[in-house]
Amino acid sequence: MLKALLLYLQKLRLKYSTSLNVKEGKLPNQGYLTDIQKVKGINKTELDALQPVLNKFSFRAHEHYLSLINWQNPDDPIKKIIIPNLQELEKWGRLDASNEKDYSIMPGFQHKYTSTAVMLISNVCGGFCRFCFRKRLFLHPEMNEYIQDLEPVFSYIEAHPEINNVLLTGGDGLILSTSKLKTIISRLRQINHVKIIRIGTKLLAFNPFRILNDENLIKLLSAYSLPEKRIYIMTHFNHPAEISQPTLKAVQLLLKAGVILANQTPMLKGINDSPYILANLFKKLSYIGIPPYYVFICRPTIGNFSFSVPIEKALEIFQKAQMMCSGLAKRARLTMSHASGKIEPVALTDKHIIFRYHRAADDSTSGDIMLFKRNPNAYWFDDYQEIVDTYAYQKPYRCFGPE
Numbered sequence: 001m002l003k004a005l006l007l008y009l010q011k012l013r014l015k016y017s018t019s020l021n022v023k024e025g026k027l028p029n030q031g032y033l034t035d036i037q038k039v040k041g042i043n044k045t046e047l048d049a050l051q052p053v054l055n056k057f058s059f060r061a062h063e064h065y066l067s068l069i070n071w072q073n074p075d076d077p078i079k080k081i082i083i084p085n086l087q088e089l090e091k092w093g094r095l096d097a098s099n100e101k102d103y104s105i106m107p108g109f110q111h112k113y114t115s116t117a118v119m120l121i122s123n124v125c126g127g128f129c130r131f132c133f134r135k136r137l138f139l140h141p142e143m144n145e146y147i148q149d150l151e152p153v154f155s156y157i158e159a160h161p162e163i164n165n166v167l168l169t170g171g172d173g174l175i176l177s178t179s180k181l182k183t184i185i186s187r188l189r190q191i192n193h194v195k196i197i198r199i200g201t202k203l204l205a206f207n208p209f210r211i212l213n214d215e216n217l218i219k220l221l222s223a224y225s226l227p228e229k230r231i232y233i234m235t236h237f238n239h240p241a242e243i244s245q246p247t248l249k250a251v252q253l254l255l256k257a258g259v260i261l262a263n264q265t266p267m268l269k270g271i272n273d274s275p276y277i278l279a280n281l282f283k284k285l286s287y288i289g290i291p292p293y294y295v296f297i298c299r300p301t302i303g304n305f306s307f308s309v310p311i312e313k314a315l316e317i318f319q320k321a322q323m324m325c326s327g328l329a330k331r332a333r334l335t336m337s338h339a340s341g342k343i344e345p346v347a348l349t350d351k352h353i354i355f356r357y358h359r360a361a362d363d364s365t366s367g368d369i370m371l372f373k374r375n376p377n378a379y380w381f382d383d384y385q386e387i388v389d390t391y392a393y394q395k396p397y398r399c400f401g402p403e
């Protein structure tokens, strides 16, 4: 009797573990909403109050993501990420806080770090994060700040053998149809020095059905994520509550397809600026096979002040969160995508803060250390005025270059 039961349980387990396929993801009648009046959890009074924000900044969300909101909780993290709030009208910041235009070779194509090229391939996302640092793409779609003509971009990459990895982003890198993605990815694979193709996406949180319901996407990723040249999916989870059951299935499909996953998130006030929540996010990501990669200091972007955490506070939260994690869960780095490069706040003393250029636009300064007098009110690198000491490495690290 016991043997029969064990056999039955084993069959059940086998059936379950092999049952994952793209068709299982189908969930009809869910789609994208751009009309906030269709969101069931917001009443008319709230909508009226939000009108000035809606006049200025667009709204977009997927019904799957909206279904994760607990409307009874005024501090619900998903709600804060996707539902407009009045504080977005607070005057602060710029539209292009990292001066991306200075590194743009042509509209939608950037080459800032020697080995990395960035292709903005769309100006749409699976939802509009209220804290988006590239909201200029949605605010001014008429500017067409994404790539319209692919061939000059490929020619540039071909002529620059130092580019060993290309990031496809936007907008969201996976929002494009699979056939369009295939055109881009297959062409990049013809360029031998491009080893890594990264795709930046928040669709695993916003709409995992984009992955679950498209067998051809999985085939495409599987065909072009090669043993010596991987495709990386750069996920964007801000809070553990975004990791739903469909998300887990989509992650499993991607891992099976042979892509590498890594997560990036800004540190966001009221969403993940707690060591416990951040540690939980790191842990949960590490359990499901997504190494935490970057935690960003919020760029000073228009509309984003209410999400921003001062740098020194962010560093303390980040370090406390890391202390709660195993080595695998604490692989993230805290960084600022400053116009001059990726700057890592490394450590605090009573009087000073230490920064390091994780990667500088001028590569001869990559790795350099800078010691500043503390400023607890600093939200960005430019807010530090009193430099105390520097240490320049004579031979900057180089993990790239013609091979």
Ligand code: SF4
Binding pocket: 124, 125, 126, 127, 128, 129, 131, 132, 133, 134, 135, 170, 171, 172, 201, 202, 236
């Ligand atoms: S997913 Fe990224 S690009 Fe898209 S709205 Fe969110 S922050 Fe902006």
